[in-house]
Amino acid sequence: MGVVNPIKQAQLKAQSLFDKAEQLAAEFAVTAVERDKRGGTAKNERDSLRKSGLLNLIIPVEYGGHGLDWHDTLQIVRIISRTDSSVGHLFGFQHLLLATIRLFGDQWPHYYRETVKNNWFWGNTLNPLDTRAKISADGKDWLLHGTKSFCSGATDSDHLIVSALSETDGKLVIAAIPSNRTGIQIHSDWDNMGQRQTDSGTVDFHGVRIYDHEILREPGPLGSVFATLRPLLAQLILTNIYLGIGEGALAEAIGYTRSQSRAWFLSGVESATRDPYVLKKYGEFWVDLNAAALAADHAARLLDAAWRQEDALTEAERGSVAVASATAKVLATRAGLDVTQRLFEVTGARATSAKGGFDRYWRNLRTHSLHDPVDYKLLDLGEWVLNAKSPAPSFYS
Numbered sequence: 001m002g003v004v005n006p007i008k009q010a011q012l013k014a015q016s017l018f019d020k021a022e023q024l025a026a027e028f029a030v031t032a033v034e035r036d037k038r039g040g041t042a043k044n045e046r047d048s049l050r051k052s053g054l055l056n057l058i059i060p061v062e063y064g065g066h067g068l069d070w071h072d073t074l075q076i077v078r079i080i081s082r083t084d085s086s087v088g089h090l091f092g093f094q095h096l097l098l099a100t101i102r103l104f105g106d107q108w109p110h111y112y113r114e115t116v117k118n119n120w121f122w123g124n125t126l127n128p129l130d131t132r133a134k135i136s137a138d139g140k141d142w143l144l145h146g147t148k149s150f151c152s153g154a155t156d157s158d159h160l161i162v163s164a165l166s167e168t169d170g171k172l173v174i175a176a177i178p179s180n181r182t183g184i185q186i187h188s189d190w191d192n193m194g195q196r197q198t199d200s201g202t203v204d205f206h207g208v209r210i211y212d213h214e215i216l217r218e219p220g221p222l223g224s225v226f227a228t229l230r231p232l233l234a235q236l237i238l239t240n241i242y243l244g245i246g247e248g249a250l251a252e253a254i255g256y257t258r259s260q261s262r263a264w265f266l267s268g269v270e271s272a273t274r275d276p277y278v279l280k281k282y283g284e285f286w287v288d289l290n291a292a293a294l295a296a297d298h299a300a301r302l303l304d305a306a307w308r309q310e311d312a313l314t315e316a317e318r319g320s321v322a323v324a325s326a327t328a329k330v331l332a333t334r335a336g337l338d339v340t341q342r343l344f345e346v347t348g349a350r351a352t353s354a355k356g357g358f359d360r361y362w363r364n365l366r367t368h369s370l371h372d373p374v375d376y377k378l379l380d381l382g383e384w385v386l387n388a389k390s391p392a393p394s395f396y397s
Contacts, residue, residue: 022079026083032083045087055121059098071301081248085368086197100230106218121157130150135164141210145205162174162175162205162210186203194365232318238372245336249339261350285342330377
């Protein structure tokens with residue numbers, strides 16, 4: 001028998017996961033327009049992800065996962081977001097929440113094993129800007145009460161990452177708890193114009209018991225240089241969702257222009273595919289999206305290198321990832337918003353039909369991108385360029 005090449009074996013495994021993601025994305029595309037109009041929970045699509053095994057991409061092999069790096073994982077987030085950015089959002093946050101456990105606590109081996117064993121889908125109630133949730137001591141344990149907004153994926157989740165402010169000292173406390181624990185009330189009140197199946201509404205906590213072993217305190221929220229990679233990963237997940245939306249919009253526009261669009265009567269050409277103005281705009285779309293994708297991939301590779309450093313990671317190395325992530329975020333936001341609103345210029349009036357649902361791309365990207373203004377990314381980048389000051393670690397930088 002020949003010697004098994006571990007690198008080749010890893011490449012084949014990764015390719016099989018990419019193929020599975022492409023298959024799921026194609027399935028999600030069939031109902032994407034109808035589900036966007038309906039809103040609510042993407043239950044069937046979430047269950048398809050559960051069955052696929054893709055929820056365990058970044059969990060190391062020794063804990064039962066696939067052991068992919070962040071570059072490949074983010075590529076798969078982008079693939080799914082091309083056809084369904086709501087599901088891509090939920091899928092990306094699954095890995096962000098698993099990373100949160102790894103970076104903020106020392107219980108992660110347990111949670112990783114249980115996630116694989118029970119096929120857990122994680123939901124988010126960690127919103128540090130919403131300070132309405134409070135936690136107080138109750139003997140050896142804790143009680144959580146209050147409200148959180150923008151709780152993406154809380155509906156139909158198996159476990160939640162929760163955050164609250166301590167009533168004793170005002171510090172941020174983060175924990176991992178079951179979604180069905182007594183006192184948790186998840187509301188179906190997300191009615192925004194975009195990302196309509198992310199279930200990003202509110203969650204109320206009515207005296208929810210938090211056991212001491214569920215609190216992520218070693219090193220705690222942003223408690224070490226390594227732990228401050230969490231917001232940079234969050235930025236790159238959003239960046240790849242935005243890229244997926246832009247690439248999906250471009251693919252739909254190309255298909256429509258080739259098959260449906262008519263040449264303008266003054267163009268002097270018989271086909272819209274030969275119209276010089278249409279060609280120019282497609283060239284612009286390609287340049288901007290390609291630049292954003294290259295920047296995102298570069299930032300992902302820097303993140304992987306930083307991730308491997310763990311507690312040996314330096315502030316300077318972390319700073320390099322922060323600058324690359326902010327750059328990619330700005331480029332992806334600009335390119336995505338441009339192609340999603342200008343695609344009608346290369347498809348024509350008939351493409352505005354509600355049946356096509358092309359407007360969903362802009363609505364999804366515009367809704368999502370407002371949660372973290374790129375102006376502040378540009379401010380960070382200006383400080384770095386002019387004053388050699390790396391972005392200060394926060395939950396958004």
